[in-house]
Amino acid sequence: MAAIPNDVFFATVTELNKRLLAKEFKAEDLARAFAERLAQLGPRYNALALPLIQEARRKGKTVDQELKMDRQRGPLQGIPYGAKDLLAYKGHPTTWGAKPYATQVFDYNATVIDKLDAVGAVLTGKLAMVELAGGGGYRFASASLTGPGLNPWDRTRWSGGSSSGSATGVAAGLVTFALGSETSGSIVTPASYCGVTGLRPTYGLVSRHGAMALSWTLDKIGPLAHNADDCGHILQAIAGADGKDPGSAGTSFYYAPQYARSMKELKVGYAAVDFADRAEESARPAFQAALAAVRETGVTLVETKLPSFPYGPILSTVLAGEQASNFEQLITSGQVDQLVDAAQIAGLKTSLELPAKDYLKAMRLRRLIQEEFRKLFTQVDVLLAPGRPGPATKIDQPLDRGGFQPPAGTASGLQGIIQAGNLAGLPALVLPCGFADNMPVAFQLVGPAFSENLLLAIGREFQSHTDWHKKHPPEA
């Protein structure tokens, strides 16, 4: 194998593709280097579900043959990536991060994996996740078949979930990009905690065929990568109509950075309190500096607030109803008791008791939420809020109690934006924006449905003014 320089492990998609086209190294060698690195270092962070070294080498070899014939398939050709272990990969275990499914094998690929294969991307491994994407409500970071996701910035802290391995893989330079999924916060949280750029697409833009169904009306699949530009290229490759996904919006996505609107035209809605009293004290200086950097891009920041709804209860109710149906057999058979987290087991069992009237009321309230967001986006172009109020929690800290609470009487700001954005099917872009306690923190931009090009344009502009997205964990 030819020597692969160490700087490839944190290179972006476009940088790596350029170097492959320049024949600086072979795709097969690159695939092998990444696949071996993931297999070797992934377990250090409990980030690896399944290594695919031989498969990656074979795909890399195919890419080399194509490049030799000048068959170019775009910026993802030859780029190593990892997929969250809730995506089916033909003939290999797809565990959904959960013991009852440890030997589950599908005879087909998830649509997103086929789509990435078609553009020449190289799957180097499946990445760890919280068991069943955490729908039952888990109490501890250890709620996973592969153990707690350890943060590459500090292994005593959590990587976030449920796309734990996806965020860790990118942050530690084990993959160039990764696929994750979000039902309510599963891309936003790990991207924020690990300091990587993450994109939750509009509901229905990316096919979920071949992905574990947790909640049909909430689940989305999206990329985690080194920067916003990479997310744009990846989204273009994985988006599009799919008759195999009943929730498909039937539309494609063309990444169009050349048509970005002027930043001076844009109104960004935010609540100052989110970056002050509603943020953990250690994170406030970073958030304030980030706000200043956002202003430097030329956008206008406008104080705003979210429409008033009990977003948490509405989301929990929808999720409970849909997961009860999805996992009814698991629950009634008693196999649910094989899960790791006691709170998650109890949450799944109890979800069978949800009254139908509550599910339907939650779904009817979603209609009103959609309408209110439509009105809100006539006043501002996008919303801006912290990804999480502070840096990653300690690995043994209970996640359902004892977390940061702002002082009593603090204004609500954009509290609940993760649940609200997911209920309304809105896209979100997570951008690393500084450090607190030597750990990354991030903010999120949320826009109207199908506004991914706008979010990415702001993200690119912000990242051209800052270098937080270029920082890497010291030990990686």
Added chain:
Amino acid sequence: MKITRRQLAMVVSASTLAQSQTTSSVDDTQAARDRLKANSNALAQQDLPPATEPAFKFQA
């Protein structure tokens, strides 16, 4: 096999932690039921125009 006191302490604390994190209990079930009830109450306080149908498309 030799084992140091430090290693022994790590094994014991890890096993205690694992036990505390995996043991299902009546408390967990009650807490989950309480959450369902609290959610139900929060929803009940929301007024809905009678003509509001459930959302089936999620593009705002």
